Amino acid sequence: MFRSKRSTLVKRLWKNRIIHNETAGKNESDEELELKSIIHSMLKRLKEKNLEILVQSVETKGGEDTPCVLLPSGEMKLGKRSVPPHYVCCQIWRWQDLTPTSPLRQLPSCQTVNDSAYTCCNPYHWSIEQNIDLPPVPNFEQLDLDDHAKISEDVWSQNHVMECVSTETGFTPSPRQDLSDLSEETSDVQNGHHHWCTVAYWELRQRMGRLYTVHNPHVNIFQSLPHGDGLSLELLQEKSELDSVRRTREKIGFGVILSRERGGVWLYNRSLYPVFVNSPMLDIPNSRTSVVIKVSPGYSMKIFDYEYAFVMKQVYERQFLDGPYDPTSIRVSFAKGWGPSYHRQFVTSCPCWIEILLNVHR
Known part of the structure; x- marks a missing residue:
């Protein structure tokens, strides 16, 4: 008897579920059987076309x-718990150890961010939001008003144009415009009037290819992606004799998404390996040590907050800085970390990394 197309699609989806123990896949436990019943019940509510989309997403x-x-x-009832359907899908096809308290965040490509009537059950439209503790913001009332005014005038004055220089090499010039209203900037970016950031790709201390300017609200940065637009690092790369560089290139995979969202910039890690981030808003004021955060596969993190960065920029004491400093420059290393917790002390020792130069208007 021929199997219907619908039942074949459902079987393929169940076969692609996350299984930590191979023997568990052959001998289904009571919990596994209950989960199977819930998933099949949920999939019955989907049209065949949506099942095909789900299979394509999961299998790729x-x-x-x-x-x-x-x-x-x-x-939906999952044992003694009640959970939304997208949570069930993410647990089945993405993260088996997902807990009800895990904060899930939709990717910028998902179209149901503000939809209260429907929820998206495509598991690859979701990420786990990584929470970070930002350094404390000093109390402005305790600052000397004359110093405060001087810093504000010198650093964030109107008609002041910042020359963006790589904080690690000093080799990446990029023009800055003076500060304007944030809401106007958001509108301009969405309408494509100007770019909101520029991306430089580096291998160790050598910049590869040209700078890439970003006009759209979000951009894919990847090594290999079946069908996707954005910045393909493979097109910028040259033949390398270094094993560390070649191995790291292979780990970039689907790479990351950079997304300009309300109030800040988010990074979504789509690769199978962690990425490591250093952003001005993560660093402790007046400290010589850069803070580097590990972002695991499938996780997302807010890597820049415009309001927070504006406040922190005004309290930095420049005499503590050893070299060029750009308050709107972010570094992301693929697969390899750097800093005090790693044997690589500087990002320029990482095989493959990108520098994100934000075009900030206030």
Whole structure:
């Protein structure tokens, strides 16, 4: 008897679920059988076209640009817990150890961010939001008003044009415009009037290729992506004799998404390996040590907050800085960390990394 297309799609989805123990896949436990029943019940509510989208997303591990798979908002019974359907999908096909308290965040390509009636059940439209503790903001009331005024005038004055220089090499010039209203900037970026950031790709201390300017609200930065637009690092790379560089290139994979969202910039790690981030808003004021944060595969993190960065910029004491400093420059290393916790002390010792130069208007 021929199997229907629908049942074949459902079987493929169940086969691609996350299994930590191979023997568990052969001998299904009571919990596994209950989960199977819940998933099959949920999949019955989807049309065949949506099942095909789900299969494509799961089998390519998010490599293909697939649309949303919608289900009415609401909760489903999972054992003694009540959880939304997208949580069930993420637990089945992304993170088996996902907990109900895990903060999930939609990727910028997802179209249901502000939809209260429906929720997207495409598991590769979601990420786990990584929470970070920002350094404390000094109390402005305790600052000397004359010093405060001087810093504000010198650093953030109107008609002041900042020359963006690589904080590590000093080799990456990029023009800056004076500060203007943030809401106007958001509108301009969305309308494509000007770029909101420039990306430089580096291998160790050598910059590869030209600078890449970003006009769209979000951009893919990747080594290999089946069908996707954005910055392909492979096109910038030259033949390398270094094993460390070649091995790291292979680990970039689907890379990251940079997204300009309300109030800040977010990074979404789509690769199978962690990325490491250093941003001005992560650093402790007046400290010589850069703070580097590890962002695991499938996680997302806010890497720049415009309001926070504006405040912190005014309290930095420049005499503590050993070299060029740019308050709007972010560094992201693929697969390899650097800093006090790693044997690489500087980002320029990392095989493959990008420098994000924000075009900030205030």
